[in-house]
Amino acid sequence: MKSLKFHELPVEDRLRLSFEGTFAPEAGLENTLGPVLQALESCAGDWMPDVVKGRRRRKYSRAAFWKAVEEARDEHGVMVGLHRTKWPALDMTLLLWFPPHPPKLDIHVSLQPLSFFANAERSRAFVELVREWASQHPVTHAMTSSLAEDQLSGAPDYGRDERTARRDGFDKIYEVGWLNIFGPKLVESVGRERMLSTPAYKVEALPNGSILLVTRPTPADFACDEARVAQARIQAHLRPELDEATVLRTLRERSAALVPVEPRFHPDVAPLLLGVVDRALLGERQRKIAELNAYQPPEPEEWLPASAALPCDVEDPDLVLDQYRQLIEGLIAVLHTSVPSIFDSMPGSLTDLDLYFWREDFPRRYLREYIDSHTAPAAGAYLGSVLVRRLGGEWIPRKKLEESQVRIGNRVWLPFLRARRYMHSRQALLDYSLTQLFLEAERQRS
Numbered sequence: 001m002k003s004l005k006f007h008e009l010p011v012e013d014r015l016r017l018s019f020e021g022t023f024a025p026e027a028g029l030e031n032t033l034g035p036v037l038q039a040l041e042s043c044a045g046d047w048m049p050d051v052v053k054g055r056r057r058r059k060y061s062r063a064a065f066w067k068a069v070e071e072a073r074d075e076h077g078v079m080v081g082l083h084r085t086k087w088p089a090l091d092m093t094l095l096l097w098f099p100p101h102p103p104k105l106d107i108h109v110s111l112q113p114l115s116f117f118a119n120a121e122r123s124r125a126f127v128e129l130v131r132e133w134a135s136q137h138p139v140t141h142a143m144t145s146s147l148a149e150d151q152l153s154g155a156p157d158y159g160r161d162e163r164t165a166r167r168d169g170f171d172k173i174y175e176v177g178w179l180n181i182f183g184p185k186l187v188e189s190v191g192r193e194r195m196l197s198t199p200a201y202k203v204e205a206l207p208n209g210s211i212l213l214v215t216r217p218t219p220a221d222f223a224c225d226e227a228r229v230a231q232a233r234i235q236a237h238l239r240p241e242l243d244e245a246t247v248l249r250t251l252r253e254r255s256a257a258l259v260p261v262e263p264r265f266h267p268d269v270a271p272l273l274l275g276v277v278d279r280a281l282l283g284e285r286q287r288k289i290a291e292l293n294a295y296q297p298p299e300p301e302e303w304l305p306a307s308a309a310l311p312c313d314v315e316d317p318d319l320v321l322d323q324y325r326q327l328i329e330g331l332i333a334v335l336h337t338s339v340p341s342i343f344d345s346m347p348g349s350l351t352d353l354d355l356y357f358w359r360e361d362f363p364r365r366y367l368r369e370y371i372d373s374h375t376a377p378a379a380g381a382y383l384g385s386v387l388v389r390r391l392g393g394e395w396i397p398r399k400k401l402e403e404s405q406v407r408i409g410n411r412v413w414l415p416f417l418r419a420r421r422y423m424h425s426r427q428a429l430l431d432y433s434l435t436q437l438f439l440e441a442e443r444q445r446s
């Protein structure tokens with residue numbers, strides 16, 4: 001049973017809930033989690049999980065859920081995943097911590113796409129679900145917002161170092177999301193009457209001393225100016241020391257960072273740069289696109305006129321070419337799982353290889369000695385082999401590896417030299433991509 005996985009889906013915004021609550025261990029797991037499931041089944045509607053995961057995946061049912069709890073439980077607690085096999089994609093986790101740890105119930109929900117919650121009725125049902133959970137279990141803090149908003153706001157650390165953030169948690173109101181549950185301590189820090197008088201779309205006191213606050217009817221339009229004005233007014237009300245105009249300016253800057261920018265990349269490296277953009281945080285993607293629109297890779301210089309080609313100076317060219325093949329086979333053996341297209345020796349294989357090395361930040365993460373003695377020569381041999389196989393090139397081997405050439409028409413190309421420059425840094429992987437040299441050789445062949 002294959003559930004949808006976010007890393008396999010198109011990159012887009014999603015709704016995220018972080019719910020930090022507590023429970024009474026003496027109540028037992030069924031009395032603790034049973035009402036949580038009942039509320040989920042009543043309110044989730046068309047995003048209801050259809051997969052439950054403990055140690056293995058099963059089709060969702062109450063019986064399957066309790067089986068997952070049983071097999072995932074240990075002395076520290078229990079963690080169960082809930083997912084979907086159909087759109088919208090869901091990644092949901094229920095996590096219980098047992099004594100001697102402080103007893104905690106954490107619920108994390110991610111739903112993609114965020115636009116699924118442009119619907120007012122779905123949004124209302126989501127609010128009711130979280131309200132039910134918060135009424136059943138005392139809450140420290142819960143917040144629902146978009147992934148992009150979380151990234152732009154710096155959640156969950158909010159500018160603190162990780163150690164401090166872990167120690168203190170959400171100990172004051174750093175941000176206001178679309179849907180918020182403030183536990184008794186947070187309510188006390190603001191003042192109960194002040195919090196209940198917040199100028200928000202919905203404010204409700206819950207039976208256990210918490211307060212629910214919703215900024216707008218739906219979360220999907222969080223970045224529109226009307227939503228930002230409301231959000232700034234609410235944050236300044238809850239934190240009177242903040243200047244509302246300053247808060248609004250910051251929120252508008254976040255919205256501006258999300259305005260779509262059309263990619264207009266250099267055509268030789270466009271597929272590679274699209275891969276780079278896909279690795280950027282959602283909140284930084286548009287800025288990255290604008291930056292890469294202005295990027296122009298240097299013209300390839302790793303070539304000579306055929307009339308200036310260096311002659312073969314090795315005693316046994318076939319033996320040297322066999323050594324090149326061994327380099328390629330070693331590269332394929334190591335990377336075929338991460339770069340399946342490496343078997344094809346196609347131009348697209350070079351782009352996939354470029355993106356793999358960039359994604360791994362290979363020049364920084366691996367020992368320079370290993371790169372210079374193994375990876376760069378193997379990448380050069382692979383590039384040369386694609387030039388030979390796809391453009392009808394002919395190897396001219398040389399004793400000095402970086403002088404080895406591939407003759408194509410009226411030019412000779414130096415793939416090992418290109419690969420050495422390419423492996424210098426992460427930026428060099430873009431400036432000296434294998435893909436671009438191949439495309440330039442293809443153009444010059446005619």
